[in-house]
Amino acid sequence: MAAAITLLGTAASLQIPLTLEDQVHLGAVGTPARRPLVNTEALQDSISADNLLARAMDLYEIAKLGEDEYNHPTRVIGSDGHLGTLSYIYATLAELGDYYSLSNQTFPAVMGKVTEYRLVVGDEVPRSARAMSLTPPTSHKEPVRGDLVLVSNLGCEPKDYSDLKGKVAFISRGVCPFGTKSELAGKAGAIAAVIYNNEKGSLSGTLGSPSKYHVATFGLSAEEAAPFIEKLQKGQDIDVIAYMDADVKSIKTDNIIAQTIEGDPDNCVMLGGHSDSVEEGPGINDDGTGSLSLLEVAKQLTEYSVNNCVRFAWWAAEEEGLLGSDHYAAHLSPEENLKVRLFMDYDMMASPNFAYQIYNATNDLFPAGSEELRDLYVDWYDSHGLNYTFIPFDGRSDYDGFIRAGIPAGGIATGAEGVKTEEQQAMFGGNAGDWFDPCYHQLCDDVSNVNLTAWELNTKLIAHSVATYATSFKGFPERASTTTAKVYDQTTRYHGPNLIV
Template sequence: MTRRRAAQLGVAAALTIGLPLSLTSTQLAADAAPAPSSAAFRQAVTVGGVLQHERVLQRIANRNDGSRASGTPGYDASAAYVAKRLRAAGYDVRVQNFTFPKFTENAPATLTQDSPVATDYETETFEYSGSGTVTGPLTAADGNTVPVTAAPGETNAGCSVSDFDPAPSEDAVALIQRGTCSFGEKAQYAQEAGYDAAIIFNEGQDGRTDLPGGTLGEPGDIPVVGLSYADGAALQEQLEGGAEVVMTVATDTSFDPDAQTSNVIADTRGGDRDRTLVVGAHLDSVDGGAGINDNGSGTSTILEIAEEMAEAGVKPRQKVRFAFWGAEESGLLGSEHYVDSLSDRALSRIVANLNFDMVGSPNYVRFVYDGDGSDTDPAGPPGSAQIEELFVDYFDSQDLASAPTQFSGRSDYGPFIAVGIPAGGLFTGAEGVKTPEEAAIFGGTAGEPYDPCYHQACDDMTNLSTAALSEMGDAAAHAVLRLATTRTGFFEDGSFRQATRERTAAQDFDNHGNHAAR
């Protein structure tokens, strides 16, 4: 990475005075000092620096069976690299080790109708599904509705044991429609009713027609697979027509309850520890790929910001904690472990969490987490709206459009907002499909995924937009600098936190990590 000492000295001089957050008129009036520009710091944080880290992560994956997943040597080497760079930059670094339940799909699931007509179906294994092959009669859960009539998420099928007829044979398969309760609950109730395997088909509304792609949330005992709405509806109609349908469900999975992994946590030496800003990105990939966009892009971006803050001599008023989370792809387990490990006093010191997960998608949109909930539900805890405004105002100042994205529980902000800590961050899109309206505003290709290699082996160095890395990296650098050096907090009295914080239930999210939970 090229370092320009003259530029560094200019950055350092600009940053020795505190930057007011300048998010509301009240705060502007309360803070007499003018707000210098973050331009010098943004110039120091470069795409070249980000790509240098990305290339190292790619080499690590290449040497470790193409993966950097938690619980593998590829992840351990990634964590060692990040920790070494941060120590060299002068941060106080600790590696927080923890165990986690590692689920592995050893082979793709298969789903076959044996009678009355032999048919093979496209299917997928639910995360934490049990392993095995089951052949038996298919029985529909009460509440399956074809065609669907409920609003999304409101079909109430398989949400209690009483929704299932007693299993008709020793080996029996349940057919359940997605809806109100979690996938894990549906599978559990089917098992309690005597079924040996479960097929969960999608609900049927817009956005809920393909394979559901979900998690059971915790290890299950029976094979559980997904099915599209069209295929599930066809099976439901056969059963309603009186057909005796026999299915074979086959999954091949394994589970290690005591897999080892870690978080890498690095603190600035300066800054008030009673006002700590946590800047996070998950470090792990999925088992099947190097994870260069997901989430090498977020990891490399905040590592570049951390190194440039140190080289520029930034004097933060708040302590800044850069966190590189493990086991996000297993369900936000690293960030959950970190939050759960903190006392109430330690949690109260955290003023905000910034999260950067996938900021280099090839067919990107500049998404900002919807802190105030004005476009999507739910809103984040108090203070989240001001973080959203900070990002949106920055993009506006650069004549760049942005769009809101939901706090859905898909990334590591989840454990923080669940305990009432304000959160925000950036995202450039995953498996979702770019709309014509988005293409008109942001460019790219309508009808194609934001990231065509999401959770695949092709998520490598060729799967990055340098334009996205540049634009999102500048926005991230701007926000980290402002929040690290501001004199005034999120609230009208200038404080950084409310007297009390309201905790929310993590299970209220529709997603747990990158998998749908219901």
């Protein structure tokens, strides 16, 4: 472990400017001895829960490096826990010799930290009040006080806002991003903003790219907002005290890419998971499990040759809004874009109250090939007598940038904060009424928060997906375009784990 951390410290100090076009090849120069062509059953058989668990234990120790700054284990970008994670991944891949070419891609990222917040509306302290991700603090990080003002319509146009100097904007969710609403409130002079849900339930989300006009912004449930809306519509005054101690800062962080030296470089199988966690916890399921599944498959693949190149990616800053994967996909040249035949996203492989979930990608809505990838997962679960369920492509994970770049994509997951139904309990076991991952984005997302049965099985499916396309793309649609259907932009409500609209 110490060697791994030292390695990244050295690489970071050198700031190696590596890209796909300028890769560093590790290991001996020359053509390796010919290995047998990858076989899906053999590659799957090499995956064991014991190896995965050992890696999870390593990762939790790395997360403890964040304790000095955050007072608990974390692998959030910018922390020693995340730097240690990158080092662990890089060092593990480097030990595999000359099978892969390794590169890191440095990019600018924004991180937000909310230390403390409080919202008092009238004489009530709403229990559902949440600080928006990437919110700025209240003025001087001190409590501010002002009247609550109901913003017209959905707060998406400047005309919806009256003079709000010294007041708190009360804005409905809907249509435009939360960041737009906060920015318009700030331009109108508001000292804070509260965005309330227009659907049943609480509301948490992100302001997205920082703006100098953003103000401290809270989310509030529809249920708790309703009586305040009624009072304001009757002309009653409501006093608000808002407090937010938060910081938003720009840093640089890294994606790590490993590509097989063998295999057709014009026909690449690509897959990824994210290397970072949220600030609140160590992120062993989210997405330690996906990151470590990729690492284990990458290691076992070195026993075999491939016909098509295989490209593994570990994205940084997924939790801050898919920043790493977006940067990568957006910076592919048209020629390099077309070499990526498909992208497979593996995020949260071992939720304790799991369901086997497949992204419901179809070729009529998404780039051609997305449906064929979906069906590969369906066929595998069917062949093993396992139930599965479809989940929407809604922008919540790192496939998003690839879909937007016209690259077919898909993936599997085991569930986050969604509530398991009785029907799903009958299909997968577990507890109806509980979240799929009761420790999602919390401190308790540690080594005890993984279901090893689900993790091993899904890692075998990852191995199957790699072996299948590393062998042949027969029957898989050719890449012909770098654009995607606009319906995806129109229906996406997330950009990463947080709501954006």
